[in-house]
Amino acid sequence: MTRSRRLSEHARTVLCALLDAREAWSHGYELSRLTGVKPGTLYPLLIRLEASGYLVAEWQQLAKVGRPPRHAYRLTASGVLLARENPPAAASGGAEFGQDALA
Amino acid sequence: MRPGFQRALADRLCSLLHAISPKEIRGWAEALRSEIANIPHDGEALRFVSGSLCGLLPRILLTNLQTTIIALAGGEHIDGGSTAMGFSLHRFSQLRLVGVISLIAAIGLGLAYMAAAGAPAAYLTLNLAALVLGLVMLGAILRLSPIARQWPGLGSFAMAIVLLATSLFGSAVEGAARWFVLGPLFIQTSLLFLPVMIVAFARTRNRLATSGICVAALALALQPDRAMAGALVAGLTVLAMYRLDRAVSVALASAALAFLVTLTRPDALSAVPFVEQILFSAFDIHWLAGAAVWLGAALLLVPAIAGWQGNADARKTAAVFGSVWLAIILAAVVGNYPTPVVGYGGSAIIGYLLCLCALPTSVERQSQTDTSLADRKVRDHRPGASRMRALSIVACL
Numbered sequence: 001m002t003r004s005r006r007l008s009e010h011a012r013t014v015l016c017a018l019l020d021a022r023e024a025w026s027h028g029y030e031l032s033r034l035t036g037v038k039p040g041t042l043y044p045l046l047i048r049l050e051a052s053g054y055l056v057a058e059w060q061q062l063a064k065v066g067r068p069p070r071h072a073y074r075l076t077a078s079g080v081l082l083a084r085e086n087p088p089a090a091a092s093g094g095a096e097f098g099q100d101a102l103a
Numbered sequence: 104m105r106p107g108f109q110r111a112l113a114d115r116l117c118s119l120l121h122a123i124s125p126k127e128i129r130g131w132a133e134a135l136r137s138e139i140a141n142i143p144h145d146g147e148a149l150r151f152v153s154g155s156l157c158g159l160l161p162r163i164l165l166t167n168l169q170t171t172i173i174a175l176a177g178g179e180h181i182d183g184g185s186t187a188m189g190f191s192l193h194r195f196s197q198l199r200l201v202g203v204i205s206l207i208a209a210i211g212l213g214l215a216y217m218a219a220a221g222a223p224a225a226y227l228t229l230n231l232a233a234l235v236l237g238l239v240m241l242g243a244i245l246r247l248s249p250i251a252r253q254w255p256g257l258g259s260f261a262m263a264i265v266l267l268a269t270s271l272f273g274s275a276v277e278g279a280a281r282w283f284v285l286g287p288l289f290i291q292t293s294l295l296f297l298p299v300m301i302v303a304f305a306r307t308r309n310r311l312a313t314s315g316i317c318v319a320a321l322a323l324a325l326q327p328d329r330a331m332a333g334a335l336v337a338g339l340t341v342l343a344m345y346r347l348d349r350a351v352s353v354a355l356a357s358a359a360l361a362f363l364v365t366l367t368r369p370d371a372l373s374a375v376p377f378v379e380q381i382l383f384s385a386f387d388i389h390w391l392a393g394a395a396v397w398l399g400a401a402l403l404l405v406p407a408i409a410g411w412q413g414n415a416d417a418r419k420t421a422a423v424f425g426s427v428w429l430a431i432i433l434a435a436v437v438g439n440y441p442t443p444v445v446g447y448g449g450s451a452i453i454g455y456l457l458c459l460c461a462l463p464t465s466v467e468r469q470s471q472t473d474t475s476l477a478d479r480k481v482r483d484h485r486p487g488a489s490r491m492r493a494l495s496i497v498a499c500l
Contacts, residue, residue, distance in 0.1 A: 028138045029151060039151050040158025047131055047162070057134070062141075070141060071134030 007086045010037045011045055015083035018055070018075045025060065025072035046073060054079030109145040113152045120156050123243050125166040128159065167242030168235065198417065202406040202459040203238070206444065210234055210452065212399035213445030216385050219392045222377045226447040229288075233449025237456035244460045256311030259303055262296035263315040266322035269293070273326075277372050281326045293323060293331040294441065294450040295457065298427050301338035302461035305423040306416070308350040316354040320361035329365040330434030330441075336362045337430035338423045345419045374439045377447040382436055399445035400432045403455065406462065417463050424462065428455075 007015070013035045018026055032042050049055035056076050059069045075083060117139065121132040135155050139148040214227050269292040273280045282289040300319060304312050316335075323332040339355040374380040382400065386393030407428070410421020428443065431451075435442040443451035 027141070028134065029142055032151070038158070039154040040156075042158070043131060043135065043155045044158050044162055047128065047159075057130075068137045068140050070137050071131075 007082075009089055010035075010041050011049075012083075012086050012088040013037060014042065014045055015049075015054075015075070015079070015086060016088050018073065019080060019083040021074070023074070025058070025074050027070055027072055031073070049079065054082050107145070109149045113139050113145070113149040116149075116152045116156055120152075120159065120163075123167070123246050124159075124163055125246075128163060128166070131159070164239050164243070167246070168239045198406050198410050198413070198421065198462040199241075199459045201409045202462065203241075203456070205402040205405040206452070206455055206459075207234065209399035209402040209444045212395040212402070216381070216388075216392045216395045216399070216445060217377055217447060220377060220381075220385070220388050222447060226377060229449055230447065230452060233452040236449070237453040240453065241456045241460060244457070248460070255307045256309045256313075256315060259300045259312045259315035260318070261315075262300055263318035263322065265292055266296060266319050267325075270322045270325035278369065279326055279328070279372055281328055288449070291441065291448070291450040293319075293326070293328050294431075294443070294448075295454040297323075297331050297335060298338075298424075298431075298454050298458040299461050301335060301342075301427050302420060302424050302458055304350075304354065305338070305342050305420050306461065306463070308348070310350075313350040313354055317357040320354075320357040324361035324364040327365040327368045327370065329362070329370055330431060330438065332358065332362040332365045333434055334427045334430040338427040341422050341426040342419070345422075370438070372439050375441075378441050379435065379439045379446070381442050381446050396442065396445050400435075400442065403428045403432065403444060406459070410462065413463070420461070420463055424458065427458075 014031060014037055017031055017035045028039065028042060028046070031037070031046075032039050035042075037045070046055060046057070050057050050073075054076055055073055057071055057073050060072045061069045114136070117132065117136040120135065121129060124132045135152060139152050142148040142151060210230055214230060217227055217230075269283055270280055273292070274282045274284045274289065276282070281291050281293060283292055284290075297319060300315060304316055316339075320332070320335060323335065335358040336355070339351060339358050343351050343355050381396055382393075385396040404425050407421045407425025410417045410424065413421070431440075431443050434440040435446075441448055441451060444455060
């Protein structure tokens with residue numbers, strides 16, 4: 001039996017934001033503000049996306065002196081595919097979404 | 104709230120998250136710390152980190168439980184001693200492992216007795232839930248132990264304050280105030296915290312830890328709790344046999360005074376079914392039920408016997424551990440006090456697991472790494488040390 005790949009609305013929203021960023025790197029706080037997804041939901045989601053190979057995470061040294069390196073995120077090729085196949089509800093005409101397949 | 108305080112609190116929460124996180128999540132905890140450094144508003148940074156902590160906590164707790172179970176199952180060693188879950192097995196020492204196995208066996212025997220005695224299913228479920236919760240806490244505490252070592256005695260003192268708060272504000276039954284009520288649960292804080300405090304005191308003594316023991320003695324006198332005051336005296340007496348320094352003398356005097364106070368105060372609590380006097384009443388059901396209860400209680404002393412095979416630190420700590428739990432069991436024999444672990448109640452189960460945290464990491468005879476500096480100076484060099492050891496064996500068994 002094939003497991004259906006149905007993502008939660010939060011997962012779709014975050015994937016959409018990462019897809020919009022294209023090749024640019026995104027950060028946790030920025031993603032949370034941009035998508036409205038609370039950090040308590042965002043970080044477990046990012047962990048699952050990275051563990052599943054949809055996301056690549058990297059430490060980046062900032063140009064500003066005195067700032068610590070920052071963890072940055074970008075979709076992998078499979079992550080881009082996943083994001084395109086799973087747009088947020090608003091973008092796909094309000095379809096219903098079930099459980100987070102990455103949970 | 105001052106902005107600086109919010110930022111400091113956010114940093115502390117990050118440190119806590121990092122400390123309790125398993126290896127695979129630790130990088131994300133660091134990511135969170137770097138992220139809040141880039142959030143200009145302190146309040147927003149605090150909200151961000153507290154929200155993240157809440158979101159990650161279930162995953163961390165689940166992983167801690169998994170790592171504990173893997174460690175119990177023998178955990179696959181990779182990368183120089185780490186398990187696949189990023190959990191170093193040697194931190195989960197042989198003594199603790201023996202203790203957890205003994206505890207699980209004792210709980211199983213207790214459940215068998217309770218099922219035979221017709222206890223409500225909720226009672227059995229609660230004991231099992233306490234085991235799971237205790238194992239989760241054990242995993243988290245072992246991860247936090249490097250931080251706790253930076254403030255020796257602070258944990259003991261904090262636990263003593265909880266004991267005192269229980270005496271002053273806790274729920275009272277027939278004149279005894281020993282419980283904190285948490286929803287439907289009656290939590291006996293002395294069973295939770297006192298054993299670990301005593302065993303930790305056996306290994307690390309400073310002013311804060313000694314004050315903690317004195318406050319705990321005061322709390323037990325106020326409650327009053329004759330059984331736990333007796334356990335405190337028993338543990339400290341065995342410790343005094345090894346080393347009667349100023350800290351131990353003060354603590355033992357406080358404990359003895361508290362025990363005397365509890366003896367003078369009336370203790371009119373009647374026996375609670377499935378909790379107290381079961382070491383005898385179990386035989387009314389079937390001799391096997393009685394045997395299960397006694398065997399279960401005896402299993403709690405196995406780490407003390409196992410520790411006797413180890414180095415000086417392990418022997419001393421195991422002797423104190425054994426004397427404390429033996430005193431608690433004996434109290435259940437002679438009075439209306441809870442029979443630990445085999446009877447209904449989660450406080451003793453979690454308390455036993457917490458107590459295991461205070462056992463030494465290494466029991467190897469050659470090991471020096473876990474022996475406290477204070478004890479290194481005196482162990483095995485005192486006149487009559489072997490006689491003291493012999494007395495401790497008696498106390499253990």
